[in-house]
Amino acid sequence: MITLSQPSMVCNDYQVVEDGITCFRMAKTWTIPESATPQAVIAAIVFAAQSCPNGRLHNLVLHCHGNPARLKVGCGSFEHLNVSLFKHLEGKVGHIWLVSCSVASQAEHRPAWYRDQSRLPVIQQASRNAGMTTREYLYSRVSNPPFSRF
Secondary structure, X not given: OOXXXXXXXXXXXXXXXXXXXXXOOOOEEEEEOOOOOHHHXXXXXXXXXXXXXXXXXXXXXXXXXXXXXXXXXXXXXXXXXXXXXXXXXXXXXXXXXXXXEOOOEOHHHOOHHHHOHHHXXXXXXXXHHOOEOXXXXXXXXXXXXXXXXX
16 A cells, blocks of 8 residues: 555546446545536646645546556546646646656557657656556556746
8 A cells, every 4th residue: 555645636537437347535536527628627636736735736546447658537547648637737736747648658559749748848757667567556656746837
């Protein structure tokens, strides 16, 4: 078991819940609904952070299904086209934990755009754990997320 300093938030995607995968629980626990867009997910995290002392979450855990360089959330996904949404978390989140399959899968399975690491700063950190199979989970903490690069 990993203990995270509080206040922290976990976002369990509805698909993870429906698939019967054990979900994480914290003081701030949210099940991302099927109708949520990536923008709505970021807005919910910002709202949760604003309710914390100092307006900041120490940790954010995103627990969802994934594909190479893609986190599936609600009715969309975080990927190269919208990873800039994470800039809205600057100053509001200390560490981001990604719990998702395949996000940093083998290089031969990654889309061509994935090779431009500068476009995927959050996934770039996670890619250091490359070599995992699609059945393995990726637990990767992004310390001091590089918000300035979004």
